[in-house]
Amino acid sequence: MHQSSSVDELANRLREELDRYSPGGKLPSSRALVERFRVSPVTVSRALAQLTAEGLVVTRPGAGAFRARPRAPLPRTGDTSWQEVALSADGAADLVPRTVDASGVTVCLAAPPPGVIEFNGGYPHPSLQPERAMAAALSRAGRRPGAWGRPPLDGLPELREWFARGIGDTVTAADVLISAGGQSALTTALRALAPPGAPVLVESPTYPGMLAIARAAGLRPVPVPVDADGVRPALLSDAFRATGARVFVCQPLFQNPTGSVLAADRRPEVLRIAREAGAFVVEDDFVRRLVHEDAGPLPRPLAADDADGVVVHVSSLTKATSPSLRVGALAARGPVLERLRAIQVVDTFFVPRPLQEAALELVGSPAWPRHLRRLSAELRARRDAMTAGLRLRLPGLALPHIPSGGYHLWLRLPDGTDEARLHAAALRAGVAFTPGRPYFSAEPPAVHIRLSFAAVASTDEIAEGLRRLRTACDEALGGSGAAETVRQTPAGL
Structure with missing residues (x-):
């Protein structure tokens, strides 16, 4: 293994070899692992820390690393059905019942499955941080x-x-x-x-x-x-x-x-x-x-x-x-x-x-104004890439306002669009967007979606994401009038 090997690669190798040691058995010293795999002491330390966090290895200061002993069987799962009564009764006397619903937040916080382009992100991509x-x-x-x-x-x-x-x-x-x-x-x-x-x-x-x-x-x-x-x-x-x-x-x-x-x-x-x-x-x-x-x-x-x-x-x-x-x-x-x-x-x-x-x-550092200038330029480039791509692939999605700040666009879908069906079709096509319904505290006047242009890696990824969104629109809307609107109506940009 070369010096450039990652912590994950070393952790995988050590994980594969754990069966050679009996529970409680001592692993080779850090120095021996450095020499054998030709990595730095920091890489060894971090790989062992990763296995320790997984419960596979136990480290003892001054003694070394040891294979962890098997965990005791989990206790029998209890009966938690009583909580339904307790939690529903909790707000029974409230004038306005409290509802703890994080779904509108988690859609912007949860990472999409691997391979899915993230038009639903609520934060700039790591490359913009x-x-x-x-x-x-x-x-x-x-x-x-x-x-x-x-x-x-x-x-x-x-x-x-x-x-x-x-x-x-x-x-x-x-x-x-x-x-x-x-x-x-x-x-x-x-x-x-x-x-x-x-x-x-x-x-x-x-x-x-x-x-x-x-x-x-x-x-x-x-x-x-x-x-x-x-x-x-x-x-x-x-x-x-x-x-x-x-x-x-x-x-x-x-x-x-x-x-x-x-x-x-x-x-x-x-x-x-x-x-x-x-x-x-x-x-x-x-x-x-x-x-x-x-x-x-x-x-x-x-x-x-x-x-x-x-x-x-x-x-x-x-x-x-x-x-x-x-x-x-x-x-x-x-x-x-x-x-x-x-x-x-x-x-x-x-x-x-x-x-x-x-x-x-x-x-207070000189890096701060440099970062803000770079972020400002990148956000403009990504916004422009997304608006141009929408004109090309989805001209019927109404975009009444192009902002000069922020990280997303707000689009109105054609009347008759089934928001949930389109959202599911988009995930199947490999792109995630944010449905508009959670943004309204009462009945929405129309169907909307929010597309983030900052959570993706590049303008190329924006173009690919819009291609996938067009595929999803074709699938979800089929031969409906809404589908024809998406394909043919001028965008109103």
């Missing part, structure tokens, strides 16, 4: 004085200051709490602002993860339609008046899933309407750092123009870095900040300090 910069930042962070100690409950002051500067000059570090990513921040915000059973106004369509948070907390999501310019102020005002809601959750910049940006003339209207209703606006500013290369100047966050403490601002580093760099921020003014702080401390204590230190190291 700053892996070397993050590794270097984590290494430096681990050596910082006090890096493994307890951080301030609100978060590291320097990191809070960095997030505050990104929101606007009207926000200070004292207004910011560090959170474990955007999802955690949204959970904290909804728990702080609305009691169980209360209505909460949401954009329609909107992010399924936020709907899941609301329903798990026993809240009642009430849809407010959006158009190409964001939420419609007249309908927002009507919804506040009709429901008595005290919270509105929105994504003013590159909204998920439509990609719309709240128009300049609507921004002060949204704040005014919420203030008059005595309500909070939760601003989920989730993809500000995923702007495309051809975008013009971005509007400021709503929080930057809010003098009265109406806005609770949520932002995160995760989308622009890695799913595992779960570092975000909550920003608010007034008494609500103390409530947010109290709930976050009760739920999570604090965000691990090494992760906060690593985030500081990353955003």
